[in-house]
Amino acid sequence: MKKKSLNLAALAAILISSLVFYSCENESDPPSVVTEESVWKSDQEALATVNAVYPPLQRLSSSYSFLLESATENTISFEGADDEAGPLVSLFQTDINNWYPTKVFNYLYVSINEANRTVAKADSSYAGGNLSQDVIKLARARAKFVRGLDYLYLTQLWGEVPLILSTTSSKKEQTERQSIDKVYEQIVQDLTEAEADLPPFDQTRSNPSKGAANAILARAYLTWAST
Secondary structure (H helix, E strand, O other): OOOOOOOHHHHHHHHHHHHHHHOOOOOOOOOOOOOHHHOOOEHHHHHHHHHHHOHHHHOOOOHHHHHHHOOOOOOOOOOOOOOOHHHHHHOOOOOOOOHHHHHHHHHHHHHHHHHHHHHHHHHHOOOEOEEOHHHHHHHHHHHHHHHHHHHHHHHHHHOOEEOOOOOOOOHHHHHOEEOHHHHHHHHHHHHHHHHHHOOOOOOOOOOOOHHHHHHHHHHHHHHHHOO
């Protein structure tokens, strides 16, 4: 696949500003301190937290598939003049001012941040009262499934990308690009761990299952081998 010429440093700078509002609300508490706000109290609260990973992906609409398809001969944009965002993508002349890659890049990382928040809460929460261990594991598994999928999307489009795995990442972690192999290693780890705790079938079709995790894992191995 042809690679688009994008300024990842500039995109990463935008990413930092996009995630500023996710920084710790209680700065007096160090990240290692478990506060009442950092744990779940019920199954409903846990599932509501992980559901936040999905809206950013909804907002991608067709932009992600358009970026992928435009790298082939299957798609050509006739969206306005040649200097409009769509035609520039088709001509491989994208830059930081083109909203297509910026939109996809930012929303994928917003989804990743929500997944990181879910994993952090799952790791801090303990079963008891209205919160069950099965739901803690399920919420963590769904978050890791989506995080793995997000990074697969990112590395397919940009290759080396920042690998952000916590809500307390440093500016260096948010901007430093990691090797394609390292990104794929994390994708495989997330999807493998997710598959272990996902159900074989979910009555809500939008929720991931073991089959979905295995399918995306197979896709990850295939694309990794072709890079």
